[in-house]
Amino acid sequence: MTEALFQKIGGEPAVNIAVDIFYRKVLADDRVNGFFEDVDMEKQAAKQKAFLTMAFGGPNHYTGADLRRGHSHLVKRGLNDTHFDIIVQHLSDTLRELKVKPEYIAEVGALCETTRNDILCR
Amino acid sequence: MTDITFNGRVFPCADGDTVLEALTKGGAPVASSCRSGVCQTCLLRAVAGPLPEAAQKGLKDTLRSRGYFLACQCQPTAPLHIEGPGADAAPLSATVCAITPLNRDIVAVELRCTDLPLYRAGQFINVFRDPQTSRSYSLASTPGLDPHLTLHVRKFDQGRVSSWIHEDWRLGDTVTISGPVGECFYLPSNPDQPLLLLATGSGLAPLYGILRDALRHGHRGPIYLYHGSRHEDGLYLGNELRGLARAHKAVHYHRCVSQGDVRADLRLGRVLDVALADHAEVKGWRAFLCGHPDMVKQARKRLYLAGVALKDIYADAFVRAPA
Ligand SMILES: Cc1cc2nc3c(=O)[nH]c(=O)nc-3n(C[C@H](O)[C@H](O)[C@H](O)COP(=O)(O)OP(=O)(O)OC[C@H]3O[C@@H](n4cnc5c(N)ncnc54)[C@H](O)[C@@H]3O)c2cc1C
Ligand code: HEM
Numbered sequence: 142m143t144e145a146l147f148q149k150i151g152g153e154p155a156v157n158i159a160v161d162i163f164y165r166k167v168l169a170d171d172r173v174n175g176f177f178e179d180v181d182m183e184k185q186a187a188k189q190k191a192f193l194t195m196a197f198g199g200p201n202h203y204t205g206a207d208l209r210r211g212h213s214h215l216v217k218r219g220l221n222d223t224h225f226d227i228i229v230q231h232l233s234d235t236l237r238e239l240k241v242k243p244e245y246i247a248e249v250g251a252l253c254e255t256t257r258n259d260i261l262c263r
Numbered sequence: 264m265t266d267i268t269f270n271g272r273v274f275p276c277a278d279g280d281t282v283l284e285a286l287t288k289g290g291a292p293v294a295s296s297c298r299s300g301v302c303q304t305c306l307l308r309a310v311a312g313p314l315p316e317a318a319q320k321g322l323k324d325t326l327r328s329r330g331y332f333l334a335c336q337c338q339p340t341a342p343l344h345i346e347g348p349g350a351d352a353a354p355l356s357a358t359v360c361a362i363t364p365l366n367r368d369i370v371a372v373e374l375r376c377t378d379l380p381l382y383r384a385g386q387f388i389n390v391f392r393d394p395q396t397s398r399s400y401s402l403a404s405t406p407g408l409d410p411h412l413t414l415h416v417r418k419f420d421q422g423r424v425s426s427w428i429h430e431d432w433r434l435g436d437t438v439t440i441s442g443p444v445g446e447c448f449y450l451p452s453n454p455d456q457p458l459l460l461l462a463t464g465s466g467l468a469p470l471y472g473i474l475r476d477a478l479r480h481g482h483r484g485p486i487y488l489y490h491g492s493r494h495e496d497g498l499y500l501g502n503e504l505r506g507l508a509r510a511h512k513a514v515h516y517h518r519c520v521s522q523g524d525v526r527a528d529l530r531l532g533r534v535l536d537v538a539l540a541d542h543a544e545v546k547g548w549r550a551f552l553c554g555h556p557d558m559v560k561q562a563r564k565r566l567y568l569a570g571v572a573l574k575d576i577y578a579d580a581f582v583r584a585p586a
Contacts, residue, residue: 161573169568182563186573187320 147199283334312343382443384472401469415468466554491519491534546570
């Protein structure tokens with residue numbers, strides 16, 4: 142079902158374009174860029190690609206437990222709902238810039254929402 | 264915890280350990296150098312078992328499809344059967360045919376290779392002092408323009424490989440090198456794109472090759488080269504580069520020093536700061552960053568934030584090999 146969303150948004154090529162715009166927004170935003178400060182940009186870009194693929198409903202092998210493990214050190218540093226909302230907002234802004242249909246953007250938002258409790262380790 | 268089978272022997276691999284660490288702990292050391300996924304010295308081949316994506320990052324498709332991976336980047340999560348690399352990574356012999364000082368601590372070394380491998384300007388080779396000790400050096404030569412491979416080697420006091428090259432290499436010596444590696448090179452696909460070349464110290468080596476390669480391919484867009492060092496005596500190839508800038512309207516060459524006096528032909532400041540002060544608008548440009556790891560890291564981030572696409576940033580950080 143979500144595979145279909147991934148294809149409608151444009152599949153892997155779309156992720157490659159989106160990651161460039163999305164990650165630039167995140168790094169330029171002082172409210173969240175502290176969480177990305179120490180990570181190597183090249184590796185980070187690859188991870189953000191994994192994130193977007195997942196948010197677009199594409200093929201990925203992350204479980205809820207993986208997401209918890211991957212963000213628990215950030216939660217310890219204060220990651221909260223506000224940060225989560227900001228990231229999702231940057232993602233929808235990115236998709237809007239890329240002229241993705243509003244209903245697909247809403248689907249991406251809903252998909253992100255299902256991960257909220259895992260990302261915030263609750 | 265999982266198992267690695269290497270040449271028929273089984274090695275336990277603790278969670279979070281790389282294949283390189285597991286084999287070393289198990290008494291089967293694999294040659295390695297940078298241990299950060301750059302130099303490709305620790306190339307091995309998986310014959311069975313799943314490889315994590317990170318283990319193959321930066322490898323050519325031809326190697327990737329045959330199961331090659333980097334031992335220092337591979338943290339296996341399931342049992343893995345692996346073998347040595349075989350002919351693909353077999354070292355080559357080269358003859359030292361010229362050694363020319365470029366400044367107080369950098370020499371140009373020319374190597375003649377009978378089976379001169381196909382390479383692209385900007386790639387690097389690994390120089391082996393012995394089978395376990397190697398270092399990466401970028402190619403300053405350009406295929407089609409230069410008959411030999413040229414390296415610019417900066418001498419580090421007590422440097423296991425760089426001091427050896429400076430002190431012990433003689434004309435006519437036979438030395439052991441790897442084939443060409445790396446992704447930092449010019450592609451002729453977009454000849455009107457402005458190019459920004461930032462180098463510190465011997466980071467000029469790959470950019471000297473890339474600059475001449477771009478011109479050879481008829482690059483039409485402007486090419487801005489910023490070469491930086493702490494003091495003026497750390498810069499080199501000034502006459503050659505001024506000559507290129509005179510001969511090609513598109514080439515702009517800036518010499519930068521982070522300490523000292525400002526003069527007409529010398530800019531005060533670090534390469535990245537000077538370049539960004541000159542160019543407020545870099546969106547759509549292609550950037551090549553070589554030399555000090557801190558410069559490369561900062562430049563990658565600031566150029567990206569200034570609008571350069573990730574795919575248009577090519578870089579070689581001259582990371583040190585761990586002790
Ligand atoms: C992709 C790549 C391309 C490279 N291209 C070039 C090139 O074109 N030309 C070139 O000269 N080098 C280049 N290098 C660096 C080179 O590979 C070696 O790291 C360098 O020559 C030092 O090796 P060594 O064996 O002489 O020193 P080591 O024995 O590794 O170190 C000896 C001593 O020198 C110090 N040292 C080593 N490196 C540095 C450093 N960068 N800054 C300060 N102190 C240091 C160490 O701390 C130690 O005290 C490149 C590296 C990479 C990864
Ligand atoms: C919208 C929900 C989110 C999802 C689905 C998500 C997903 C992911 C994924 C798949 C990875 C890669 C993990 C890996 O392979 O190692 C990752 C890494 C990361 N995420 Fe998220 N993420 C989300 C929200 C956030 C938020 C809100 C922040 C911080 C503001 C954040 C910061 C990071 C950082 C810093 C990393 C890299 C961690 C590291 O390398 O140390 N993420 N995320």
